[in-house]
Amino acid sequence: MEQVAQLMGSAGARMIVGLIGVITLVSVNALFLILVERKVSGHMQRRPGPMEVGPHGVLQSLADALKLMGKELITPEEVDKPIYWLAPIVVFLPVLLSFLVIPFSQTMIIRDMNVGIVLILAFSTLAVLAILMAGWSSNNKYSVFGAIRSVAQNVAYEIPLLITIMSIIIMVGSFKLSDIVAAQSRYWFILVQPLAFILFIICATAETNRAPFDLPEAESELVAGFHTEYSGMRFALFFLAEYTNMFIVSAVATVLFLGGWQGPFLPGVVWFLIKVYAIIFLLMWFRWTFPRVRFDQLVTFAWKILIPLAFVNLLITAFVLKLR
Amino acid sequence: MIELLGLEEKTYTLNLGPQHPSTHGVLRVLLEMDGEFITQAEPVIGYGHRGHEHMAENRNYAQFLPNLGRVDYLHALAYNQCYCMAVEKLLGLTVPERGEYIRVITNELNRISSHLLWFGAYLLDLGAFTPIMYCFDDREHILDLLDRITGSRLTYCFYRFGGVPMDIDDDFVAGCRAFAKRLRSRWSDYDNLVTKNVIFINRARDVGLITRDQCVKYGITGPTLRGSGISYDLRKSEPYSAYPEFNFEIPIGTRGDIFDRYLVRLAEMEQSLRIIEQACDKLPNGPIMAEKVPKRIKPAVGEVYQGVETARGEFGMYVVSQGDVKPYRIKLRTPSFANLSLFPELAVDTLVADLVAILGSIDVVIPEIDR
Numbered sequence: 069m070e071q072v073a074q075l076m077g078s079a080g081a082r083m084i085v086g087l088i089g090v091i092t093l094v095s096v097n098a099l100f101l102i103l104v105e106r107k108v109s110g111h112m113q114r115r116p117g118p119m120e121v122g123p124h125g126v127l128q129s130l131a132d133a134l135k136l137m138g139k140e141l142i143t144p145e146e147v148d149k150p151i152y153w154l155a156p157i158v159v160f161l162p163v164l165l166s167f168l169v170i171p172f173s174q175t176m177i178i179r180d181m182n183v184g185i186v187l188i189l190a191f192s193t194l195a196v197l198a199i200l201m202a203g204w205s206s207n208n209k210y211s212v213f214g215a216i217r218s219v220a221q222n223v224a225y226e227i228p229l230l231i232t233i234m235s236i237i238i239m240v241g242s243f244k245l246s247d248i249v250a251a252q253s254r255y256w257f258i259l260v261q262p263l264a265f266i267l268f269i270i271c272a273t274a275e276t277n278r279a280p281f282d283l284p285e286a287e288s289e290l291v292a293g294f295h296t297e298y299s300g301m302r303f304a305l306f307f308l309a310e311y312t313n314m315f316i317v318s319a320v321a322t323v324l325f326l327g328g329w330q331g332p333f334l335p336g337v338v339w340f341l342i343k344v345y346a347i348i349f350l351l352m353w354f355r356w357t358f359p360r361v362r363f364d365q366l367v368t369f370a371w372k373i374l375i376p377l378a379f380v381n382l383l384i385t386a387f388v389l390k391l392r
Numbered sequence: 393m394i395e396l397l398g399l400e401e402k403t404y405t406l407n408l409g410p411q412h413p414s415t416h417g418v419l420r421v422l423l424e425m426d427g428e429f430i431t432q433a434e435p436v437i438g439y440g441h442r443g444h445e446h447m448a449e450n451r452n453y454a455q456f457l458p459n460l461g462r463v464d465y466l467h468a469l470a471y472n473q474c475y476c477m478a479v480e481k482l483l484g485l486t487v488p489e490r491g492e493y494i495r496v497i498t499n500e501l502n503r504i505s506s507h508l509l510w511f512g513a514y515l516l517d518l519g520a521f522t523p524i525m526y527c528f529d530d531r532e533h534i535l536d537l538l539d540r541i542t543g544s545r546l547t548y549c550f551y552r553f554g555g556v557p558m559d560i561d562d563d564f565v566a567g568c569r570a571f572a573k574r575l576r577s578r579w580s581d582y583d584n585l586v587t588k589n590v591i592f593i594n595r596a597r598d599v600g601l602i603t604r605d606q607c608v609k610y611g612i613t614g615p616t617l618r619g620s621g622i623s624y625d626l627r628k629s630e631p632y633s634a635y636p637e638f639n640f641e642i643p644i645g646t647r648g649d650i651f652d653r654y655l656v657r658l659a660e661m662e663q664s665l666r667i668i669e670q671a672c673d674k675l676p677n678g679p680i681m682a683e684k685v686p687k688r689i690k691p692a693v694g695e696v697y698q699g700v701e702t703a704r705g706e707f708g709m710y711v712v713s714q715g716d717v718k719p720y721r722i723k724l725r726t727p728s729f730a731n732l733s734l735f736p737e738l739a740v741d742t743l744v745a746d747l748v749a750i751l752g753s754i755d756v757v758i759p760e761i762d763r
Contacts, residue, residue, distance in 0.1 A: 113525035209406050212429070213744075278520060280591055290744075291413060357585070359592050360519025362745045363428065 086178030089168040098311040099129040104345075105311075105352055112356045139300035144207070147297065151205035156298065156305035159198030162191035163312045170319050171245050173329040173336030184245040185233060188320060189226075192275060195313065196222045199284060202306070203294035213292025217363055218284035221274055224370035225281075227270035231378035232264045235385040236324050249328030258325040263381050265325045267351065267374060272317040274370070276310065278351055280358035281366060316348035403431055406744075410439050414517050414748040417758030422740075423747070430747060433739035435732055440762035448722040453689040454551070456719070461547035463724065464760040466506040468548040469499045470702040476551045477632060478698035478711045480682075482691035483553065487625070491555035491680045492634040497568060497671045498550065499540060499633075500664040501587050503586050505534040506703035510755050514654070515586060517752040518595055523586055530575055537567050551688060552684035565672045572665045575698055582658070596651035600738055600750035603648060610734040613727050615660060616706025616754045619645035619653035626701035638670045650753040657755075704728050704755055724763055728756040 087383040103118070103126065110117025118125030143149065143377020169184035171177040196219055228383060237243060239261075240251045251257075258265045285293030295306045322328055322343040329336030361369070409420035418439035424432035444463055448456045460475050461468035473495055480487065487495070508531045512524030535545045541558050542550040550556060565597050586592055602612070602620045617624055625642045627635040643659030645652025691713040699708040705727025714720040731754045 109521070114524050114529055115525060209404070279521075282519070356522050358520060358588060359586075359595065360745075361591050362595055363743060365594055365634060 083178060086168070090164060090178070094164060094167070094308070094312050095277070097315055098308045099133060101311040101314065101348065102129040102132070102307075104348075108349065108352045109356045112353075118362035133304065136304040138301055141302055142297075142299040144297050146207045148207065150298075151201045155165075155198050155202035155205060156302040158201060159195055159309045160305050160312075162194035163309050163316065166191045166316045170316070171244055171249060171328060172340050173324065174246075177246065180244060180246050183243045185237070185243050185320070185324075187232070188316065189230065192313070192316070193222070193226065195309065198309075199294050202298070203284075206294070206297040208297055210290045210292075211294050211296050212289050218277065218291075218294060220363075220367060221277070221281065221283060221370075224367050225271045225274040225363040226280075228267055228370060228374035228378040229275060231375070231382050232267045232271065233324065235261060235264050235378075235382045238382075238386060238389060244250070245323050245328075248323055249330065250325040253330060256325060256327040261325065261381070263377065264385075265321070267378055267381065268321055268324065269347075270374065271319060271356060273351060274366070276313045276315065276317055276351070277354035278310075280361050282355075282360060283363050283366060312373070314348055314351060315344065318344045318351070321347050344350070401426075401538070408744075408747075410436075414751065415758075416752075416756065419751075419758050419761070421739075421747075421751075423744075425744075428743050429744055430739050430744070431745065433736045435735055436710060437732070437758075437761050441652070442759070442760045442763070444763045445722055445724060447494065448719050450718065452717045453644050453691075453719060456722070457552075458547075458549040460539075461544075461549050462759065463726065463763060464702060464704065464707070464728075464757050465547050466509055466757055467502055467703040468546070469495075469502040469550060470700050471707060472549060472551045473499055473633065474698050474700040474707055474709050475552075475711075476553055477700070478696050478709045479553050479689065479691065481696045481698060482694055482711065482713055483686070483689070485554045485682045485685060487555050487633075487682055488679045489634070489676045490559075490678045491682070493671050493675050494556045494560055494680060495551060496634045496638070497560070497668055498542070498548075498556075500667050500671075501534050501538060501568070501571075502548070503703045504664050505531045505538075507657050507664075508534075510657060510703070511582075514752040515592075517748050518592065520586070520589075520592070523582070526578070526581065526585070530578060533567075533571050533574065537564065537571065540564060540567075552681070552685075554685040555680045557681070558679050558720065565675065566590065568668050568672050572669050575661070575665060579658075587655075587658070593651065595745075595749060596649065596654060596753075598649050599742075599746050600650045600753055601648050602738065606734060606737065611730040612705070612734060613730065614702070614755075615653055615656045616705065616731050618642065619656045620648035621646055621652075624700070626699055626706055630699065632700065634671070635667075637665045637674070640664075640666050640670075650749055653753045688717065690715065699725075702727060704757065705731060726760045728754075728758075728763075730763045732756050732761055 106128065107117040118128035121127040121131045143152065166188045168178050169181050169187050171180065199218040200215045203211040203218070206212075236248065236257055239257070240248050242248065277284050285295065290296070297302055298306060322340060326343045329340040331339035403424050406423040406425050407420070408423055409415040410418040415421065420436040420439065422434045422436060423430050427439065442462070444459050447459055457472065457475065458470035465473055482550045508527040512527035515523040523749065539545050541560055541564060542548045604620055604622055606612070607617050607620050607622060613624070621644050623642050623644050626632070628642055643656050643663065645656050693713060693715045695710070695712045697708060697710045699706050704723070707727055708725035710723040710725070711719055712721040721757045735751065735754065741745050742750065
């Protein structure tokens, strides 16, 4: 893909090739991550995970995807139909668009915009809208619960996330993702900003609605939360979006803290993927270890602990930079 | 804002169950909600009603025995034992010592398996997916042990009037000892994974407080009662079977919140292990069935009450005999039914997440409530 993009040269061609690449990546990545999640959870729980389809169950998620495609798309009678139908698409679109600016390697980046990180954050906020749409239109009290929780949670966690990212931005002095990676050529930012990294990971877990912050779809309380009423491929799109979201936050964490594509011997894109999947593994580890927090504790945690900490971190960063 | 727009605040009804992941079966709770807060909770029971008490009146004494394993499927042997003891009282039978010891060992194994399942399912309610797999791994060993002598893995029907039908061998005793050792080595895993987890502590501390007065008022028994600091366990307070011969403690809580009930159950498993080990050490030789058990069970006219301590509290049976081959009337006093009656009071002014946690912490088994 790299060579093709260079050969064709022009921005438009790059865009088309990029989009095809992204769509392939998104679907393959989601299938792969679902398998990885099931294997990771299995081994953490002293069981082998899926073993039947293909050697060691490697084709399991493919079989699941085929099954979901064959399922009936149920539209309950009382739902608000246009919104109900739109929500799975709206949840997927911003996730897809975020890939535009992610630098997989020095050259493998579809559009290196000068507001890259802002773009990703803006798109990730849109996902909340989709969840709200899904929850509201489903006309189900559990779904509305899930949607309301999701909005409150995302608003609460977006703020410390932004402030944390700001402390990296003022170190680099650019919103451009490739600049941020380039600035880490001598040392990774995780070494100088360990607190920011921890804050970012916590917020990212909450942003992607993953356990222990999976309140919008808390199974034991809300059945399935906002996607209770969805079936078949519509449900699959929510699922796909969740895993792709995980990939994106991990990619952002890699860019901000782990030096992006930089690393010895191996090509940049390999390094990038290794780092991304390491962070995804961390997120999975959280999910299969922790109980779920309660909703009020979750929001209190964001407003009373994370936001002050993020501000302190930003102030210290600014202070140190000024002294230098 | 609300007044400005001319809107009014309203509460709404949320129907939790009977098909809901956290009601552990077919319990339905009608909730009156104000936002995410519960203003009123009303359990609707009876979805699993099978009329066990009525069934008892239509079959002879021995035929009713398998029914008891279906009342509380998680601690079936205690129910078996209660019924056998009640009928033995009516018949005037004495169970030989070895028989009583076998009953105690199997009963305590069953209690541990019930608590282990509770532990896993409860953590699942709180959103931790992994502990249940660890518990089932341990529980599997109990099921294998009991499977060998009782022939079933869940709805046991093992005890008979006058003793037990199958003797245990050295392999079983060795298996019990090995299991006790294994489970002891697992406590540190459970502690590190759950008990010391900050998220778990935050969710369990000072939530679902039950006062001593409430316990007395509603007839709460079992770990739910002991979590509130009342040391009441039928195995000690009204000793039956071979329990007086063993050295064990009754763990109690101090505050009466979810966390205390959790700790009480964990400690009870350890005490059960102690009982099993002592019983294995002291296991007497001799017969396992009383002599002179009549072929046709036909007790004289009389009434008898027998209570036992199950994993969920006091289970009592009141058996009325009119000198027939069938009992005239059997009344089951099931612990979860009494414990659930406190639930509406506990649920008021809590969040849905806490409601699930509280419901789990009183450990209800639905078929036992509905009977």
